[in-house]
Amino acid sequence: MEPTNQNKHQAFQQDQKNRGRLLITCPDQRGIVAAVSQFLATHQANIIESSQYSTNPEGGDFFIRIEFECPDLDSKKTLLQEEFETIAQRFSMEWTLSFVHDLKRAAIFVSKELHCLRELLLEWENEDLVMDIPLVVSNHPEAKNFVESFGIPFVHIPANKNNRQEAEQQQLKLLEEHDIDVIILARYMQILTPAFVETYSEKIINIHHSFLPAFVGAKPYDRAFDRGVKLIGATSHYVTNDLDEGPIIEQDIKRVSHRDQVEDLKKNGRIIERSVLVRAVRWHVDDRIIVHDNKTIIF
Ligand SMILES: Nc1nc2c(c(=O)[nH]1)N[C@@H](CN(C=O)c1ccc(C(=O)N[C@@H](CCC(=O)O)C(=O)O)cc1)CN2
Numbered sequence: 001m002e003p004t005n006q007n008k009h010q011a012f013q014q015d016q017k018n019r020g021r022l023l024i025t026c027p028d029q030r031g032i033v034a035a036v037s038q039f040l041a042t043h044q045a046n047i048i049e050s051s052q053y054s055t056n057p058e059g060g061d062f063f064i065r066i067e068f069e070c071p072d073l074d075s076k077k078t079l080l081q082e083e084f085e086t087i088a089q090r091f092s093m094e095w096t097l098s099f100v101h102d103l104k105r106a107a108i109f110v111s112k113e114l115h116c117l118r119e120l121l122l123e124w125e126n127e128d129l130v131m132d133i134p135l136v137v138s139n140h141p142e143a144k145n146f147v148e149s150f151g152i153p154f155v156h157i158p159a160n161k162n163n164r165q166e167a168e169q170q171q172l173k174l175l176e177e178h179d180i181d182v183i184i185l186a187r188y189m190q191i192l193t194p195a196f197v198e199t200y201s202e203k204i205i206n207i208h209h210s211f212l213p214a215f216v217g218a219k220p221y222d223r224a225f226d227r228g229v230k231l232i233g234a235t236s237h238y239v240t241n242d243l244d245e246g247p248i249i250e251q252d253i254k255r256v257s258h259r260d261q262v263e264d265l266k267k268n269g270r271i272i273e274r275s276v277l278v279r280a281v282r283w284h285v286d287d288r289i290i291v292h293d294n295k296t297i298i299f
Pocket residue numbers: 160161185188189190191192193194197206207208209217218238239240241242243244245246
């Protein structure tokens with residue numbers, strides 16, 4: 001029996017049962033929008049939202065996100081995917097077709113700093129972040145009571161640089177068992193191995209506590225203080241093997257001054273981190289992000 005939190009968004013799912021989303025990347029050329037629109041019309045779908053971007057209409061890359069309503073969508077899923085493949089091949093498209101009813105299943109990873117975890121769970125609790133959270137994983141025990149108070153399973157797997165492989169074996173087994181779509185590193189302070197990153201490519205979202213590319217790696221606030229910065233920030237990005245250099249999803253900043261000590265930078269930084277991560281996760285679960293050339297297009 002799934003934990004009670006897994007039925008949390010049933011009203012939303014019922015309301016969105018006929019809602020689909022197409023994300024497309026392809027070489028720019030005439031006829032793309034016409035072909036996709038015709039495909040949707042042929043299947044009685046009505047376009048609710050459409051947004052596109054071209055790097056160069058004379059021969060660049062084209063990106064489009066279309067959200068649509070389609071009667072009896074559940075019974076048409078396989079047909080739509082099979083028939084769209086013909087159009088995709090004609091235009092050399094990379095594409096995803098997703099169904100809003102099928103909520104993303106997010107695993108949250110956390111270490112000792114819990115402010116980002118708290119923000120995610122509170123947003124989820126008030127249904128401003130619509131996803132399932134089958135589990136929270138931590139390499140420290142502190143978050144257990146808070147997480148379980150939401151009816152969400154908490155798993156403590158002690159992970160550090162000396163037992164990384166063994167810890168990740170346990171983590172990956174859990175992620176597979178829970179059919180996880182996206183992993184959120186909510187100030188999880190362990191570097192993931194290439195094997196882990198490859199398994200969940202473009203599906204691991206991190207919050208880094210600096211305005212990247214400044215202060216990559218550990219202890220960015222201490223280094224920012226030593227540098228005498230006048231701005232601090234936070235960056236949410238997809239995780240790659242290049243530490244904190246994955247595609248940036250969202251950033252924000254705040255002014256600081258010589259009067260601010262390291263603890264003041266951290267206190268102000270936590271406010272930025274929380275809001276930046278929630279926006280990044282919301283855009284991901286709403287299928288509003290395309291990754292291209294280590295950058296993101298946000299619709
Ligand atoms: N493969 C990747 N793993 C992680 C990334 C990434 O971009 N690629 N981002 C980090 C998050 N992070 C900063 O935001 C970060 C976390 C931890 C460290 C670090 O040096 N950790 C040490 C151990 C520290 C400790 O045990 O207290 C280590 O793992 O050896 C640097 C940056 C998350 N993972």
